[in-house]
Amino acid sequence: MITFLSWEPLYTLAGQEPEGSPLRRACFTIGHRIQAAAADSAAWEMENLRTWEGSAMASMVFPAVPGTADPGLERVATDDVVGAGLAELCARTDDLAVECLEQISGWSGAENLPYGGTFHLMRTETASSAVTAGAPQLLTTHTASLSTLPPNFPELVSDFRDLLTRIAAEQHRREERVVIAIDELDRLGSDTGALAFLNEIKAILGVRHVHYLISVAEDVGASFVRRGLPHRGVTDSSLDDIVHVLPCTLEESKRILGRRASGLSEPYKVLTHALSGGIPRDLIRYGLRLDEITSKTQLIELTDISSQLILEELADTLAGFRTLLSKQQWTPRTSVLLIAFRNLTGHLRAGCPCVSPELRRALEHVAFHDLHRHLGEEAAAEIPDVTRNLIDEASAYVLFSLTLLDVFGEGDLARRRDEAASRGPEGDLDLLGQARQELEVSPYSARQLIGSIRTAWRFADGPAAGLPPTVPPARSPDCPRHPRPATRELRPS
Template identity: 30%
Template structure:
């Protein structure tokens, strides 16, 4: 049984013949049970009304998941103690204070009970003895709850007695979080509860207006980027894909650590946008500046700000001033309330405290004093206790600071170097030195000489800038890894695909590819489809800058039908599937257009209460027709007036006023009259674009009506999204695909 695999003692005879397979299956079963019991997965299962046994059965039978566990076991065995070890989290002063509070509470109770034991009646002795374990348990629970390091030490990654037999070692948490948990989410998504209907309703909306959302759809490209981050120590990777396919979102997800596929801390990510007009030297300097700033920010987040001697001197003087002010305040309040002279208040208080004999505290300090004296003693005790706590905190802070400084010397050295590098990049330093002299001579004459030498640091050449960047990037990667802060540096260059001319983009890559290949540094560059095509032609007689610069290409494809449905369902829980299909078809699966279409659908609900599918489709299609009709008219105005254009103009002007699907289909046929496959002719190209788009809108109106039932939501509707993509590439191909779709679905009968 699958459940028996989680117990390492349940070894059957056939398991002994392949012990490695048994350990992998046992480790997988244990990780599945652990993941399914986590609060996050429990909430997901409850939301989808999904039984745990169903998910567990699918995961245990997943051979790919089992292969990943076996591969990880082999890596753990091969690495041994050579693997990267993240830096231990520094103990905070707040945690130390809570630990001291817990210890003092326990010791205080023991001291009071010991001192008063001989004077207590029998009943109170029994009560105090029974309360002792309760007090010790309460103080221990307080320390464990407030001190994270103590809790981690007591429960180190949920280690159990059979953990060594699983062969995962310190990477168990990584296996649970990065291998098993994504598969669990995929299974839950595949079995998620679907909603059907032709009325636009949803429970709530999430992250529609935010591109930096943590809800990442696990596409094939995202999974490949995770694998690249896990395996590649250096190199350059091109992110390809058409506009709107999510290259910028992928880079931002890298920066936020959402695509990080390792148990190690998230990489240090530097993101720069490629300039439209550039100077290679200035761009490398810009990357160098961003890297310095990222290093300073990561070290500050990990170790906190550097505290020099000036900080300690300022803290001493501020503390001294606070002490004097507190003493003066206590003297002033106590002197006014104390039954004596103002100047005798400190002496009388000291004599009162000297008469105290533990454990008899109430008599001298409370019952034998008048009410004003009690208030004066209370104020004095409060100020004294406050300063005792502050002095203890200062001493503890000084010790912790000394320990942290010793353990982070390498990181602080890198921080200082980053500051120097940043200063050198931002400013041109000028140094002036000189000497002068004057000699008096008879008859009132003077002889003088002045010599001044001015030294200005010369600007570095492009090769020197590249060498400086490479040296600092390598030092950063080595230092951060040695300090356990992160195991690699990632430099992402975005918007290279927005450079209009391919030659300029290739020239930029040629000029900056000298910074590639730094050990411990991985580069991601967003490139155009043409660059991807040239890379895929490697090995032929064609070789260009992209082929020689990049080690591999990750192409971001538009969403599939299921990925678009999941994207919308994550942001609009409870939305009917009909509207998910509508969003996918109108956007063609492009993530950027899918977001815009979904936002437009939600905006319809502002003016229409629970609008129907026909209403939403009509509003979105009419808005699209109006916008595209303006674009077609603009293109036509830029063409030379010919009889063909004169004949086409009235048809283009009818586009925004045509509303019904049948009329749009007829208009599309009129626009297509006389069209040829020749896209070189601008009028023919305009004719093909306009007729294909109008026919697409007519088909969408025909399909997405209130009669669209669950049985008619088939994968073949994805062909409509493909036709939308073809509109931007080849309108003639889009026209043919739309006609094939209409014949197959017979929209006239819908």
């Protein structure tokens, strides 16, 4: 006896749904495919049975062949629409929906939905009886409910590997490859979280003709590249190779900017490389910001445009350090450091690219800071190590910014560049980008590299004589060279 799965419940349910709804289209599509599969199976069985004709066993009843009228044929939907409809169907508990799910389950071979879904059915039936008051009557009620259970992890892994295997086999026949990219693994927060995630996905690695490309930031991914030291970890057993992508060199940065910000001239490319440390994303951001400054301001000189960008970046960075420093413990004697940072921020808020004598003294005060000279021995001893490290980091960045201002904020850059390069490798402009990179490693090693650069360029390696013990108050916002646009006073009508 030959039986077929029924597509009629699917067509019945589809007829009850609104025209064009995902559930209606999904039921018609799957119903059509069940009916088509049944027709193919019946045709095969008929052909097989005909081979018995004329034999002693030829007296038999041929199976009923499914009809050819198929209302679902013209309503076949795409896989994404069918997937949405199946999700809606799995949420329903009425008898017709349950019957449709049972037919789909039998058609798909198990309980693995086509179109990427998986479901398990669990039917719960309850019965209750009661005797009424008065004339005795026995009342019995029955209820049934349907719920879906999430698939377990091994099933998900098996289904996903099977899917990848089929996709990869098809692409391989076309002489193409399957690459799955997992970007920004560092967003998990720590190297521990990233390694735990990598350990979780090991189960889906190793599918033939499927390649994984996993990216992680250097600060989190450093533990990935220990190469089995002191012991082998999950990265050694999961990844075929680990490629450390280094920051761009100056020449590489120039080539990137030539494609993404082609209007920048040579000095601006060097400046953006120095500010970004050769990180492509920051490199492009600074390049676009230079274009914006040029188009939206009246600045035209290299010295003014460069100083504007350097001072803007310094102001943003110091604002971040101020927030971090505000969370530390301070005393009346040590709080003068906060006042110094506040006054320097006030100088930068003026928005003028000119490096006035007041601004330079403020920058030198922080860049060449000396806690013992500024606070005294007893007050300096009150600074916790965490706070001291933050101050040293901020001071090193101010020194880096001051060096950029000295390089790009003065005229005749070409001549000064050649003179610095003639004094040794420390005069190479590429070292400015390396100094920016070193700031992310340690403020102390970065300060040493910046000092060698300043020596090659004949910049001062300490504060000017007569530097006051505190940062002077913020300068006047009015600048004769770069006056602010006039504002119109608003008066009530």
